[in-house]
Each structure stands twice: as C-alpha cells, then as structure tokens.
Amino acid sequence: MSDPGSLDEEVKQMARDYLDHRTRRVALFYLGPRPVVRCRRGHVFTTTWVWGGSLKGIRLGPLRFQHCPVGNHWTLVHRVPYSEVTEEEARSLAAQHPDVPIP
Amino acid sequence: MGLTITPVTVQASEEAAFESAVVAAHAERLLRLALAVVDDPGEAQDAVQETLLVAWRHWPSWARLANPSAWLTRVCVRQCVRRRRRLQRRVFWSPGQWAVARAQVPELDGRLLDLHRAYRHLSPSQRAVLYLHLQEGLTVESCAGQLGIRPGTARSHLGRALSKLRKELLDV
Numbered sequence: 001m002s003d004p005g006s007l008d009e010e011v012k013q014m015a016r017d018y019l020d021h022r023t024r025r026v027a028l029f030y031l032g033p034r035p036v037v038r039c040r041r042g043h044v045f046t047t048t049w050v051w052g053g054s055l056k057g058i059r060l061g062p063l064r065f066q067h068c069p070v071g072n073h074w075t076l077v078h079r080v081p082y083s084e085v086t087e088e089e090a091r092s093l094a095a096q097h098p099d100v101p102i103p
Numbered sequence: 104m105g106l107t108i109t110p111v112t113v114q115a116s117e118e119a120a121f122e123s124a125v126v127a128a129h130a131e132r133l134l135r136l137a138l139a140v141v142d143d144p145g146e147a148q149d150a151v152q153e154t155l156l157v158a159w160r161h162w163p164s165w166a167r168l169a170n171p172s173a174w175l176t177r178v179c180v181r182q183c184v185r186r187r188r189r190l191q192r193r194v195f196w197s198p199g200q201w202a203v204a205r206a207q208v209p210e211l212d213g214r215l216l217d218l219h220r221a222y223r224h225l226s227p228s229q230r231a232v233l234y235l236h237l238q239e240g241l242t243v244e245s246c247a248g249q250l251g252i253r254p255g256t257a258r259s260h261l262g263r264a265l266s267k268l269r270k271e272l273l274d275v
Binding site: 007008011012014016017020021022023040065066067073074075 | 118119122126127130131134135136138139148151152155156214215218219222233234237238265268269272
C-alpha cells in the first residue's frame with residue numbers, strides 16, 4: 001500500500017501538471033461575427049466581440065481590454081468600422097491569423 | 104501662463120498609466136487564474152476584461168488600495184463565479200457553444216484525463232485555492248488573503264479539492 005504522504009504529493013504534482021496544461025492553452029472559440037479592432041499602438045486585428053452590460057456603461061465609449069496578437073501585448077482596443085480600414089490594413093488582416101490563441 | 108492640458112491628453116496619459124500598472128502587470132496572471140476557475144476560455148477572457156473594467160472604474164482611488172493584486176484576484180474570481188453560474192443555467196447550446204465545449208477537452212491522456220474529469224466537479228472556490236496554492240506557490244494563508252476568506256476556509260477548500268482529485272485517481 002502506498003504511503004498517504006507520497007500519494008498526496010503525487011496528486012499535487014499531477015494537479016500542477018494539469019493546471020499548467022489547462023491555463024497555458026486557450027482554445028479557439030467562435031461565438032459570432034469577428035469585428036475589426038485597433039489597439040492603442042495602432043495595430044489592427046479581428047476579434048470576437050461579446051457585448052456586456054458593463055461595457056456599454058463605461059464612459060469612454062466602446063472599448064475593451066484584450067491581448068493584441070500583432071504586438072503581443074495586452075491593451076485597450078476600440079472597434080473600427082470596416083469602412084475605416086485602410087487598404088494596407090485590410091491586406092494585413094487577410095494575411096494575419098485571428099486574435100487567438102492567446103498565450 | 105498656465106499649462107493647458109486637454110481632456111483627451113489627460114485621458115490618454117491615464118490610459119497609459121493604467122495599462123502599465125494594471126493591464127501589463129496583472130492581465131496574464133488573471134487570465135491564467137480565470138482559465139483555472141471557468142471551463143470556457145471565452146468566459147475566462149471576458150471575466151478578465153470585466154475585472155479590468157472594474158479596475159478602470161476604481162483607477163482614481165487605485166493608489167489607496169492596500170493590496171491591488173489581492174483586490175484584482177478577488178474581483179476576477181467573483182467574475183468567474185458569476186459567469187460559471189450563468190453557463191450552468193444554459194440549457195440549449197448554439198453550434199458555436201458546442202464548438203467551445205469540444206475545444207475544451209484538452210489533449211490529455213491517461214491519469215491527467217481522469218484528473219480533468221474530477222476537476223470539473225470542483226467548485227470555483229476550490230479551483231481558485233488549488234490554483235493559487237499549486238501554480239502561484241502561495242501558502243494557504245496567502246491564498247486566503249488573496250481571496251478575502253478565512254485561512255480555515257481556504258484550508259478546507261484545498262483539502263476537499265485534493266480529496267476529490269485523489270478519490271478519482273484511486274477509483275480508476
């Protein structure tokens with residue numbers, strides 16, 4: 001019969017491995033249309049935009065915080081109407097991968 | 104002649120300060136915590152965004168917070184609990200949500216897959232304490248401080264979480 005102390009350590013180590021796996025990996029998800037957003041550094045990318053009540057309530061207008069895959073940084077982003085996307089940005093959008101996965 | 108600062112300039116500098124003190128310093132950690140507590144990565148991401156928005160509203164009084172990291176942790180776990188409850192109430196899933204559920208099954212094998220099944224039965228509080236203790240290396244007392252609960256409660260959450268995981272592993 002295994003020692004309860006060593007079993008506890010084994011369970012903890014397995015739980016560490018599991019949590020490491022779980023929190024490193026962010027699965028792809030698609031819940032709706034993917035609008036174009038621009039981050040504070042000017043990077044443009046597509047994202048999944050889920051409106052929440054509190055987002056509407058903020059005085060700064062439509063914004064959210066999220067990871068920018070172009071600059072690889074967390075930032076505040078604003079939605080950009082497709083009509084305001086430049087030709088160069090449109091080419092970049094077409095070429096780049098979507099905003100997931102997040103590290 | 105006094106210096107004139109336009110509201111736009113003030114807002115931009117405040118945003119930059121906020122990004123540096125809160126977003127850059129805590130967002131990654133909060134996302135990992137949220138991913139440990141909720142099962143849906145999209146919900147985890149939104150919980151972090153909600154947390155950051157709450158922090159933004161508290162930004163004028165940010166300097167007065169005794170422990171901003173613990174405060175953010177508490178807000179984030181609260182957001183996760185709200186989102187997890189909301190998810191559990193959903194009966195009918197859209198095709199998009201089924202895609203989320205499918206994507207949720209990690210590429211695990213053997214005993215880690217057993218652990219994954221057992222983990223799904225842990226409460227958000229148990230998950231939060233387990234994550235903070237095992238992944239962030241906090242003592243049980245520090246976990247309690249981060250979550251705003253008593254050390255005895257944190258110890259109980261941790262003990263029950265480990266007990267459930269152990270039981271699943273032994274039963275297999």
